[in-house]
Amino acid sequence: MKAVVCTEYGSPDVMQLKEVEKPTPKENEVLIKIYATTVTSADIRIRKADPFPIRFFYGFTKPKNHTILGSELAGEIEAVGKNVKQFKAGDTVFAGAGISLGANAEYICLPEEGAVAIKPTNMTYEEAATIPFGATTSLIFLRDKGKIQRGQEVLIYGASGALGMAAVQLAKFFGAQVTGVCSTAKLELVKSLGADNVIDYTKEDFTQSSKTYDIIFDTSGKSPFSGCLSSLKHNGVYLRAVHINLSPILRGLWTSITSSKKVISVTAIERKEDLIFLKELIELGRMKSVIDRRYPLEQTAEAHRYVEQGHKKGNVVITVEQSNKT
Numbered sequence: 001m002k003a004v005v006c007t008e009y010g011s012p013d014v015m016q017l018k019e020v021e022k023p024t025p026k027e028n029e030v031l032i033k034i035y036a037t038t039v040t041s042a043d044i045r046i047r048k049a050d051p052f053p054i055r056f057f058y059g060f061t062k063p064k065n066h067t068i069l070g071s072e073l074a075g076e077i078e079a080v081g082k083n084v085k086q087f088k089a090g091d092t093v094f095a096g097a098g099i100s101l102g103a104n105a106e107y108i109c110l111p112e113e114g115a116v117a118i119k120p121t122n123m124t125y126e127e128a129a130t131i132p133f134g135a136t137t138s139l140i141f142l143r144d145k146g147k148i149q150r151g152q153e154v155l156i157y158g159a160s161g162a163l164g165m166a167a168v169q170l171a172k173f174f175g176a177q178v179t180g181v182c183s184t185a186k187l188e189l190v191k192s193l194g195a196d197n198v199i200d201y202t203k204e205d206f207t208q209s210s211k212t213y214d215i216i217f218d219t220s221g222k223s224p225f226s227g228c229l230s231s232l233k234h235n236g237v238y239l240r241a242v243h244i245n246l247s248p249i250l251r252g253l254w255t256s257i258t259s260s261k262k263v264i265s266v267t268a269i270e271r272k273e274d275l276i277f278l279k280e281l282i283e284l285g286r287m288k289s290v291i292d293r294r295y296p297l298e299q300t301a302e303a304h305r306y307v308e309q310g311h312k313k314g315n316v317v318i319t320v321e322q323s324n325k326t
Contacts, residue, residue: 001019028084036317072103074092159182160186
């Protein structure tokens with residue numbers, strides 16, 4: 001099968017389209033023929049090994065056991081292991097590959113009990129492939145960690161990225177008043193997703209306002225730490241989705257211990273039940289996907305270059321098989 005292989009850290013040029021062995025499902029696994037996958041900000045960080053602690057998991061000097069990037073996908077089950085009960089060949093699914101990656105390829109094997117679910121009926125493969133990373137992460141942070149409640153004031157920092165767009169829609173679903181922070185070119189997009197207010201960070205610093213929030217969710221890792229704390233209400237929660245650097249983690253722990261405010265930086269693990277929850281929301285029309293650009297598998301390096309610029313509006317999709325499937 002074809003796959004985009006990354007055998008060293010560095011620029012997008014380290015990624016090469018190669019023929020690799022097609023995987024065979026184990027007893028508890030499904031073999032998925034991938035029709036669409038994505039390039040996310042997480043893929044960029046892993047490919048560059050930036051920040052440095054990434055090397056402790058993926059390989060100190062170069063990627064070792066996880067040389068095919070890509071953490072989310074949509075496709076069709078081609079075969080199942082003999083102990084698989086929930087799926088059958090021909091099922092259309094969307095899935096998260098998690099930290100093991102491997103989705104930038106024509107095929108992938110995933111455990112039946114992993115983050116694999118039947119694809120939403122009202123989404124194309126390309127649209128469905130954008131859900132497992134950003135939407136599940138935002139769901140876990142807002143619902144499970146932030147304990148979001150109806151009527152709360154919630155600010156989403158980085159509201160036009162994969163996590164941010166999902167976070168805006170989820171926060172509205174849970175009944176919050178949502179403020180999205182993004183750049184000038186993306187204000188209308190964030191409004192269209194349901195944000196009650198939008199702030200152009202190139203013109204206004206929300207931390208300089210007297211406005212305070214119950215939850216501030218930083219989906220990008222670029223928000224000002226001290227400023228966000230001062231913009232929280234009493235017992236407010238500051239959620240940080242990008243947390244690999246040690247310094248903010250330690251500052252967050254100290255803040256949570258010494259004040260009424262909480263700083264939460266955890267790893268969000270994709271789960272089947274969350275995909276099923278999101279599928280139901282999508283089919284009810286409460287969540288949609290926004291695709292900025294599409295690239296064929298052989299142009300994955302170009303997709304990395306684009307995402308790395310930091311200007312994407314929504315998701316960047318890799319089309320693995322050109323077809324009329326929807």
